[in-house]
Amino acid sequence: MRTAHDLELAHLTKRYGTTVAVNDLNHVFAPGSYVCLLGPSGCGKSSTLRMIAGHESVSEGSILLSGRDISALPPAKRGTAMMFQNYALFPHLSVKDNVAFSLRMKGVDKAARHARAMEMLELVDMTHLAERLPAQLSGGQQQRVALARALISDPEVLLLDEPLSALDPFLRIRMRGELKRLQRELGITFIHVTHGQDEALALADEVVVMNNAVIEQAGPAREVFNAPRTEFVARFMGGHNVITLNGARHAIRQDEIRIGDSGLPATVQAIEYQGDRVAIASQTEAGEALIALMPEAAFFSNEISPGAQVRLTWEEGRLHRLQA
Known part of the structure; x- marks a missing residue:
């Protein structure tokens, strides 16, 4: 050495x-x-x-x-x-x-x-x-x-x-x-x-x-x-969504977002098959674009189509607040 x-x-x-x-x-x-x-x-x-x-x-x-x-x-x-x-x-x-x-x-x-x-x-x-x-x-x-x-x-x-x-x-x-x-x-x-x-x-x-x-x-x-500090880092590093909640900007990993029975209403815009997972691109009522990553098997057991109305949710504590 x-x-x-x-x-x-x-x-x-x-x-x-x-x-x-x-x-x-x-x-x-x-x-x-x-x-x-x-x-x-x-x-x-x-x-x-x-x-x-x-x-x-x-x-x-x-x-x-x-x-x-x-x-x-x-x-x-x-x-x-x-x-x-x-x-x-x-x-x-x-x-x-x-x-x-x-x-x-x-x-x-x-x-x-x-x-x-x-x-x-x-x-x-x-x-x-x-x-x-x-x-x-x-x-x-x-x-x-x-x-x-x-x-x-x-x-x-x-x-x-x-x-x-x-x-x-x-x-x-x-x-x-x-x-x-x-x-x-x-x-x-x-x-x-x-x-x-x-x-x-x-x-x-x-x-x-x-x-x-x-x-x-x-x-x-x-x-x-x-733990990206800024919106630029969150977006550039990839794998994150950036969303405004309660007047502040937050990042959340795409694989942390779930599609469930409750949560943030959104409309599915596009579906992309990525082999071991499927990316579901959606838009919230506020016009923000969010991507959820689902395991391939879970998606194909209950397929979602573009235009579908869904609700997006995540575990408490998974949101990461960004610097202004």
């Missing part, structure tokens, strides 16, 4: 002309954790990652790693490494030489850098393809090479910019497990940018939800999903 290093953003701001892409972020990433920066396109998550990496300048504030201000240092001097979305492998170099490239730039002799590259390739189960060119690899194999190349510099923090977006759904799920295994094995901090809620929930020790250049909520994945 590595020595723990914490990463802190202190009043971090990024401006592009008059546009504020990242606005006064203050956050400490726990040492040795898997963190997902999550949010819609344009929320500032990639700009934040690129500032940490040193690929974007800091407009205001600072980035501290183990208490050391790295804001003005070049990327190679920071103690961070970045794995790019498009992998950025050199097409004319073998897998082994791609992984060893940064050591070559540092003047490490050929035998030593190749030995280290093979250690990294073993970590990602790619030693058997060490002599191939990138064009001879699948997308998943290219990703493993890019990962090994980022890790060869022995970073304190690994930065991943939507690393799974180019993969097919089956491989994406498999690679999630690989990334989590590697992070635990290495004991270093991974900061992973994604716009996929399922990806963040599957991987993250901490989810940091960004919106409009600020952090809207940060915390353990389960806490952010089950």
